[in-house]
Amino acid sequence: MKKTIELLKNHRSVRKFKDVPLTKNQIKTIVEAAQMASTSSFIQAYTIIGITDKEKKKELAALAGGQEYVAESGHLFLFCADLYRHAHIGQWKDADVQPSIESTEKFMVAVIDASLAAQNAAIAAESMGLGICYIGGIRNNLAEVNQVIDAPEYVVPLFGLTVGVPDQETAIKPRMPFEMVYHENSYESDPDLLKDKVREYDRGISAYYHERTEGVRSDQWSDQMAKMLERKSRMYMKDFIEGKKLNRH
Known part of the structure; x- marks a missing residue:
């Protein structure tokens, strides 16, 4: 196992x-x-x-x-x-x-x-x-x-x-923190708690890109998601x- x-x-x-x-x-x-x-x-x-x-x-x-x-x-x-x-x-x-x-x-x-x-x-x-x-x-x-x-x-x-x-x-790209993915018994929807977890994850992702690109990139995950989701893509799908x-x- x-x-x-x-x-x-x-x-x-x-x-x-x-x-x-x-x-x-x-x-x-x-x-x-x-x-x-x-x-x-x-x-x-x-x-x-x-x-x-x-x-x-x-x-x-x-x-x-x-x-x-x-x-x-x-x-x-x-x-x-x-x-x-x-x-x-x-x-x-x-x-x-x-x-x-x-x-x-x-x-x-x-x-x-x-x-x-x-x-x-x-x-x-x-x-x-x-x-x-x-x-x-x-x-x-x-x-x-x-x-x-x-x-x-x-x-x-x-x-x-x-x-x-x-x-x-x-390198292995870091995934979201365990607590962001796993909820027990009900969905944890507190936006303030979520924001803290996203900021924590942003720091880890930024460090990952900085090390991987020798300082060329230091993207944050939340910035990536905001920009990606702001763009309309594959809208013909339906x-x-x-x-x-x-x-x-």
Whole structure:
């Protein structure tokens, strides 16, 4: 158990990989580990698409915001919310499943299922000595990503996961204080207490960036969040999801 806890607590994102593709056995092991994640009502509402075509990887890297390491990783996995097979099961079994499939609840189930599977995949990869990085940038241009992978209705690409042999040693980015994340019995909503905790966390994050960049940066987490959330991004998402016949009611 100690080794597992150490692995989890030592996670860091890797954005520079050696030019070594994953083997078929490594890919199979990672996907099989992902499949063993918990799934709501055994619905298994996700699909994993492995991108081995170099040109497609380059195209997806560009669509994700020009992140070159997406193309240079040992393997790129795309995790998709997927209720396509379930829609067909409804047709085959003469069951009216469409209202359920198109509900917000089932869309949440699909997103959660895919996320749980992805975290299993990430842990499996790291346990094999590989590095990983989640790629939310594919949601910058979902219509184009959708075309690259030929995703049908009821299938939504959610995020990528780059996996490969690390070619860098990165520091662990400090997470929020325990007390900010864990509340007992009820939500602790006192804004003054929250402000104190955020200030404490800001000091730690600022020190982290200062050391990592040799004084070039000293960002505070709260400043990052304020600036990031002030910008409107991916505001097309609701229409795109509904166009996939998901999250309609």
